[in-house]
Amino acid sequence: MKELDVLLEGFLADNYDDLDASGQAAFLRLMNLEDPDLYAILMGKQSAPDQDCADVIERLRNQKSSRRQA
Secondary structure, eight states: HHHHHHHHHHHHTGGGSSSHHHHHHHHHHHHHHHHHHHHHHTTTTTTSSSHHHHHHHHHHHHHHHHHHOO
């Protein structure tokens, strides 16, 4: 899904290095999900697999709204 690619590439470039080890591992777990599942989690229609993933999703959402405002 092109939209997910753009969002995730931006997060990877701008935020991944700021995550601690558990956050980086959670990001990688999220990357292993199928696009429709990841999209559903980002849209709040499905729960994140665990709390670390939920924290990364929250950062992704905040990045998304920050980029729109910039």
